Amino acid sequence: xxxxxxxxxxxxxxxxxxxxxxxxxxxxxxxxxxxxxxxxxxxxxxxxxxxxxxxxxxxxxxxxxxxxxxxxxxxxxxxxxxxxxxxxxxxxxxxxxxxxxxxxxxxxxxxxxxxxxxxxxxxxxxxxxxxxxxxxxxxxxxxxxxxxxxxxxxxxxxxxxxxxxxxxxxxxxxxxxxxxxxxxxxxxxxxxxxxxxxxxxxxxxxxxxxxxxxxxxxxxxxxxxxxx
Amino acid sequence: xxxxxxxxxxxxxxxxxxxxxxxxxxxxxxxxxxxxxxxxxxxxxxxxxxxxxxxxxxxxxxxxxxxxxxxxxxxxxxxxxxxxxxxxxxxxxxxxxxxxxxxxxxxxxxxxxxxxxxxxxxxxxxxxxxxxxxxxxxxxxxxxxxxxxxxxxxxxxxxxxxxxxxxxxxxxxxxxxxxxxxxxxxxxxxxxxxxxxxxxxxxxxxxxxxxxxxxxxxxxxxxxxxxxxxxxxxxxxxxxxxxxxxxxxxxxxxxxxxxxxxxxxxxxxxxxxxxxxxxxxxxxxxxxxxxxxxxxxxxxxxxxxxxxxxxxxxxxxxxxxxxxxxxxxxxxxxxxxxxxxxxxxxxxxxxxxxxxxxxxxxxxxxxxxxxxxxxxxxxxxxxxxxxxxxxxxxxxxxxxxxxxxxxxxxxxxxxxxxxxxxxxxxxxxxxxxxxxxxxxxxxx
Numbered sequence: 157x158x159x160x161x162x163x164x165x166x167x168x169x170x171x172x173x174x175x176x177x178x179x180x181x182x183x184x185x186x187x188x189x190x191x192x193x194x195x196x197x198x199x200x201x202x203x204x205x206x207x208x209x210x211x212x213x214x215x216x217x218x219x220x221x222x223x224x225x226x227x228x229x230x231x232x233x234x235x236x237x238x239x240x241x242x243x244x245x246x247x248x249x250x251x252x253x254x255x256x257x258x259x260x261x262x263x264x265x266x267x268x269x270x271x272x273x274x275x276x277x278x279x280x281x282x283x284x285x286x287x288x289x290x291x292x293x294x295x296x297x298x299x300x301x302x303x304x305x306x307x308x309x310x311x312x313x314x315x316x317x318x319x320x321x322x323x324x325x326x327x328x329x330x331x332x333x334x335x336x337x338x339x340x341x342x343x344x345x346x347x348x349x350x351x352x353x354x355x356x357x358x359x360x361x362x363x364x365x366x367x368x369x370x371x372x373x374x375x376x377x378x379x380x381x382x383x384x
Numbered sequence: 385x386x387x388x389x390x391x392x393x394x395x396x397x398x399x400x401x402x403x404x405x406x407x408x409x410x411x412x413x414x415x416x417x418x419x420x421x422x423x424x425x426x427x428x429x430x431x432x433x434x435x436x437x438x439x440x441x442x443x444x445x446x447x448x449x450x451x452x453x454x455x456x457x458x459x460x461x462x463x464x465x466x467x468x469x470x471x472x473x474x475x476x477x478x479x480x481x482x483x484x485x486x487x488x489x490x491x492x493x494x495x496x497x498x499x500x501x502x503x504x505x506x507x508x509x510x511x512x513x514x515x516x517x518x519x520x521x522x523x524x525x526x527x528x529x530x531x532x533x534x535x536x537x538x539x540x541x542x543x544x545x546x547x548x549x550x551x552x553x554x555x556x557x558x559x560x561x562x563x564x565x566x567x568x569x570x571x572x573x574x575x576x577x578x579x580x581x582x583x584x585x586x587x588x589x590x591x592x593x594x595x596x597x598x599x600x601x602x603x604x605x606x607x608x609x610x611x612x613x614x615x616x617x618x619x620x621x622x623x624x625x626x627x628x629x630x631x632x633x634x635x636x637x638x639x640x641x642x643x644x645x646x647x648x649x650x651x652x653x654x655x656x657x658x659x660x661x662x663x664x665x666x667x668x669x670x671x672x673x674x675x676x677x678x679x680x681x682x683x684x685x686x687x688x689x690x691x692x693x694x695x696x697x698x699x700x701x702x703x704x705x706x707x708x709x710x711x712x713x714x715x716x717x718x719x720x721x722x723x724x725x726x727x728x729x730x731x732x733x734x735x736x737x738x739x740x741x742x743x744x745x746x747x748x749x750x751x752x753x754x755x756x757x758x759x760x761x762x763x764x765x766x767x768x769x770x771x772x773x774x775x776x777x778x779x780x781x782x783x784x785x786x787x788x789x790x791x792x793x794x795x796x797x798x799x800x801x802x803x804x805x806x807x808x809x810x811x812x813x814x815x816x817x818x819x820x821x822x823x824x825x826x827x828x
Contacts, residue, residue: 165630171637236629240729241722247695258633258661261640270702
């Protein structure tokens with residue numbers, strides 16, 4: 157998952173970024189509205205955390221601009237004042253949820269997960285695809301009720317694929333949503349992760365959960381139990 | 385205003401007429417008195433001894449007043465001695481009573497009732513010597529009918545009242561015109577106040593006469609200062625919010641992190657951090673509640689309800705809760721938009737939090753008021769809990785975990801605006817909050 161953090165206070169910015177990284181997110185951050193808008197436009201992401209009181213361009217303006225451009229990126233706004241006027245204006249401008257500063261990081265993470273899940277069309281807190289169950293809050297993956305040991309990167313790949321179950325996900329999209337820096341990106345490594353995931357999730361090769369579409373990418377073929 | 389002027393004008397005119405009538409009456413009576421006195425002297429000049437030389441009589445030939453000879457002229461003269469009448473003017477066919485209480489040589493003018501009407505009476509008691517030089521007492525009395533006087537007085541009164549009526553009508557007309565012209569600037573001020581209220585204008589800028597200009601200039605200054613102050617105040621509070629909440633956020637972030645602190649230390653740190661945050665939030669909310677701001681722009685309650693509910697539907701999309709809105713309200717209420725949003729946001733958010741799957745918001749417009757009810761199908765609150773909410777002091781160290789500051793802020797705001805707020809049990813099973821707003825007048 158890739159998140160964009162736009163927050164002008166360096167300490168809070170760092171805290172959010174650190175926490176998101178701990179949770180396995182690839183994170184881009186900006187400390188003003190203009191740079192933030194640039195990041196949102198340039199880097200396909202899964203969620204944006206936007207402070208309302210930003211220098212150069214307010215958070216509201218950033219949200220209005222990207223919504224006017226047709227973006228459906230889930231947005232969580234942060235407000236210091238906590239007045240309902242700010243919350244209503246933010247939500248009215250196109251944000252999807254709000255958090256009043258100061259907030260518990262647990263709450264922030266819970267809300268971010270809900271936003272990502274909702275945007276992908278999932279209503280339940282854990283993702284069910286056939287016998288595979290993924291719990292984003294604990295970052296655990298179960299196969300027929302048994303926990304499967306995955307590395308951080310393997311988890312990120314399966315989480316993204318399950319989140320977008322049934323959709324074709326290209327290698328480049330996967331790398332963008334997995335890595336922080338462009339320098340780290342190597343699409344060959346993705347193939348390694350996919351192979352390992354196939355071995356771990358389908359040791360008997362009966363499920364065939366991940367389909368390879370030559371030249372286009374991968375698709376999770378198991379039927380997703382989305383009820384939203 | 386015109387009515388007050390009319391009352392004052394009529395009262396003034398009536399008093400003037402009364403005074404005038406009294407003065408003229410006095411003057412006319414004085415004139416009658418003078419006239420009768422000189423007639424009295426005329427008659428006295430015609431008095432002489434009679435043929436016996438023992439008494440006196442009046443020689444008609446020496447009297448010049450012709451009315452004394454015209455029968456029924458209304459002017460009669462009588463001469464009495466001790467025994468009775470000794471002479472009367474030929475105009476008189478009937479007798480008149482003698483004046484009994486006249487002192488020696490007294491001349492008296494009075495109004496007397498006789499023969500069924502009022503007469504002017506001029507009486508004079510005189511001493512006259514007979515041939516033996518002995519003085520005898522005589523009484524000369526002139527009676528004059530008041531008919532002429534009454535007629536003249538009535539005519540005068542009629543003319544006076546007629547002119548009074550004409551003057552009042554003319555004056556009222558002039559006053560009305562003057563007022564129409566004179567109050568024009570005030571009407572203009574009214575229109576401008578309306579424009580300022582509806583934020584179409586920032587200041588009074590119409591062309592006012594020099595008498596009104598100082599007022600509008602001062603009002604402009606006041607408005608400008610007020611807007612400026614309010615802006616400064618809000619900016620200062622925003623800055624304060626930022627500068628206090630940001631370090632609190634950082635502290636909370638630290639306390640959330642796994643660290644060398646023991647669990648208990650971390651919990652204490654988090655608790656104290658939360659408490660500081662609540663105090664700061666509550667005091668800031670309280671401080672930005674405007675309440676009595678000058679010229680608060682009326683806001684459309686229906687539109688704000690829509691806006692708030694749409695925002696909350698987004699927030700609670702994940703929770704299976706249905707927010708129903710039943711509103712036919714088109715009227716506005718005089719409240720700061722941000723304060724009203726604070727009330728609506730907190731109350732509906734609470735209903736969504738505590739409701740199971742249904743929140744019902746209803747706005748009903750009565751004549752001069754709008755009744756807003758917000759209810760949910762949650763567990764509701766027991767009587768003692770309700771009591772606690774209503775009577776609990778605003779001290780934040782008394783609030784319980786999970787209660788937040790929402791309700792305290794709402795109570796503060798509705799208190800400032802004097803909006804009645806009532807808590808009941810909802811038919812849906814949960815809490816029902818009823819607020820009664822006064823409809824804002826749209827004209828000044």
